[in-house]
Amino acid sequence: MSKVLAVNCGSSSLKFQLFEMDTESVITSGIIERIGMEDSIFTIKYNGTKDKKVFAVPTHKEAVQVLLDTLIEKKIVEHLDEIKGIGHRVVQGGPYFDGSCVVDDDVIAKIDELSPLAPLHNPAHIIGIKAFKEAIPTAGAVVVFDTAFHHSIKPENAVYPIPYKFYEENKIRKYGAHGTSHYYVSKRTQELLGNPEHANIIVCHLGAGASLCAVKDGKSIDTSMGLTPLAGVMMATRSGDIDASVVDHLIENLGYDMKTVFKMLNKESGLLGVSGVSGDMRDIIDAKDAGNQRAELAFNMFRKRVADYIGSYFVELGHVDAISFTAGIGENSFIAREAIIDLIKEALGIVLDDKANVEGHGERLISAPESKIKVFVIPTDEELVIARDTKELLNL
C-alpha cells in the first residue's frame, strides 16, 4: 500500500490531499489558509468528518508540521514514513520543464530562477518542498508544473510580437497555466468520446482564475493565459487581455505607480472591477437578476470573452469534437454555461440538452444528440494527476 501526498503551497496557503494509490482513493484532504496571520484557518476532512480550527500558523514550515502532527494525532497515518511520495504543484516551470520530474538541487535552483515570473508562488513552492523533505526524509518528492502541458504550443502561438531578443534572451513568451487541469479534463473528454485516434477539444477552465485551452490529439496547441496568469479571458478579479497602453496611460497621465496598477489589474479588475459587486460569479448572477446593470455588463463581458476564445480556437482547430467545462464556474453554473453557448451555438451548430445542463450533477454530457459538437461538464482533478505522476516517477 503506498500513500502519496499531493501538495499545493500557495503564497499564503497549503492545500493537501493524501491518496491511497492502490485504489486512488482520498484518505484525507484540506487546507491551511492565511499562513502568516494570527487567525490562520486549518480545515481537514477525513472519515466523512470535517474539522476546522483557527490559530496562528506563522510560516509554511510550521504549516507542514501542523499538518503532519495532525495526521498522526488523528491516526490518519500511524507513521509518517507510510507516506512514500510527496507531489508538489508548481505554478511556473518556464522553458525548462515539459513534464513532471523528481526533485533535486538543480530542479530547485530552476524553480527559484523562475520566481520573477511567479513571485507569489514559486518561492512558496520551494519552502514547501524543503519543509516536507526535512519532516519526512524518507519520502520522495516530485514537482508537477502548471505550465508543462503547454510546452507543445508552437512559437507562432507563444512568441509575443515584440522584439525577438526578449523571447530569445529573456524567455518572455506565453507559458500558460492550469496545465494540469487542461491535461486531466482533455484526457477525460477523449475517454468519454471513446478514445478516438484523433480528437480536437476545447477546455474551458472557468474558476476564480480562468483559462481556455485548444487541445489536438492530447496536446495543447494554444491557451489563453500568457507569460503570467493575468492574460486571456476576464476573471474574478483579473482583467485578462487589455491594451498595454492602458498601463502607460494610468502611470504617465493619471499619476498611478506601477505597483498600484498591477495590483489593480490582478486584484480589483475582472468581474469585481466592472460590477463593483463581487468577483464571485454567484453574486454577479444574483445582482444581475436583481436588476444591477453593472453586474449584467460584467456577466456579458465575461461570457463574450470566453465565447471569443472558443471561436478563435474553433477556427484554429478546424474541427472540434468536444467543448468541456470545468472549475468553479464551469462545473457549477448552468447559467454561465448556457450564456456562453448561446453566443456560439448558431455559428458552431451546438444544441444543449437543457435538462442535463441544468439538473445533472458531476461529470456528464450536456449537449443534445443532434449537436455538431459534444459539450461536457468534467470536474477537474489536478491532485489526482499530481499523485499519479508522483507514483509513476518514484516507481511506487
Ligand code: ADP
Ligand atoms: P480557483 O481555483 O481559481 O480559486 P475555483 O475553481 O474554486 O477557483 O472557482 C471558484 C469560483 O467558482 C467562485 O469564485 C465562484 O465565482 C464560482 N462558483 C462556484 N460555485 C458556483 C455556482 N454554483 N454558480 C456560479 N459560480 C460558482
